[in-house]
Amino acid sequence: KAGVTQTPRYLIKTRGQQVTLSCSPISGHRSVSWYQQTPGQGLQFLFEYFSETQRNKGNFPGRFSGRQFSNSRSEMNVSTLELGDSALYLCASSSVLAGSSYNEQFFGPGTRLTVL
Amino acid sequence: AQSVTQLGSHVSVSEGALVLLRCNYSSSVPPYLFWYVQYPNQGLQLLLKYTSAATLVKGINGFEAEFKKSETSFHLTKPSAHMSDAAEYFCAVSANSGGYQKVTFGTGTKLQVIP
Numbered sequence: 001k002a003g004v005t006q007t008p009r010y011l012i013k014t015r016g017q018q019v020t021l022s023c024s025p026i027s028g029h030r031s032v033s034w035y036q037q038t039p040g041q042g043l044q045f046l047f048e049y050f051s052e053t054q055r056n057k058g059n060f061p062g063r064f065s066g067r068q069f070s071n072s073r074s075e076m077n078v079s080t081l082e083l084g085d086s087a088l089y090l091c092a093s094s095s096v097l098a099g100s101s102y103n104e105q106f107f108g109p110g111t112r113l114t115v116l
Numbered sequence: 117a118q119s120v121t122q123l124g125s126h127v128s129v130s131e132g133a134l135v136l137l138r139c140n141y142s143s144s145v146p147p148y149l150f151w152y153v154q155y156p157n158q159g160l161q162l163l164l165k166y167t168s169a170a171t172l173v174k175g176i177n178g179f180e181a182e183f184k185k186s187e188t189s190f191h192l193t194k195p196s197a198h199m200s201d202a203a204e205y206f207c208a209v210s211a212n213s214g215g216y217q218k219v220t221f222g223t224g225t226k227l228q229v230i231p
Contacts, residue, residue, distance in 0.1 A: 035221075042223045042224050043206060043223070045220075055216065056218060088157070094219075096217050101217065102210045102217060103148070103210040103217035103218070104150065104162065104165060104210070105160075105219055106162075107159035108159050109158055110159050112157070
């Protein structure tokens, strides 16, 4: 089975621009989560999508948004980029369906975003 | 509500010495617990998981962790550190919240191995 893929792997943008990152989960996985990782703040949860619905959200401004498509692929968008948005953005997918099953997350390699 | 606390953002050990990375969790329902490892510029990789079977869990690369309910801990250990163990380690808890499994990660511990 192919793992979680993220595109692009590296991205350079300038302040004020917007960016869209893509994540393709493992086949059959319906949950996709996004994380931001920076040296200063560590790993921070952005949001989680399940069956095209956002069901959990972290504490990030509205400039950060996401969506999930019917094939479970997900995108996240950051508008009006700021220098502080420079980070490694990680996507993780999981296959958990019921509330009683554990949620093991499978991570992609990440997208390294640099904002100049 | 659930949370994870990793004591020590940086840990240094000598090559061949015991590795001990601490993780304490808080959960109002029975949790599932995980340890992940991250090498530079890579995603997180699962090391091991506790899913309510055996309390002592063995993972990849010689790591193991013991679930101690009375101490709400899930510390990660390895008897003898190797240079290749230098990485960042994350503890995570998965627990039922509002009908689905919510995952919360700790802030991570960077392990340095000194030759």
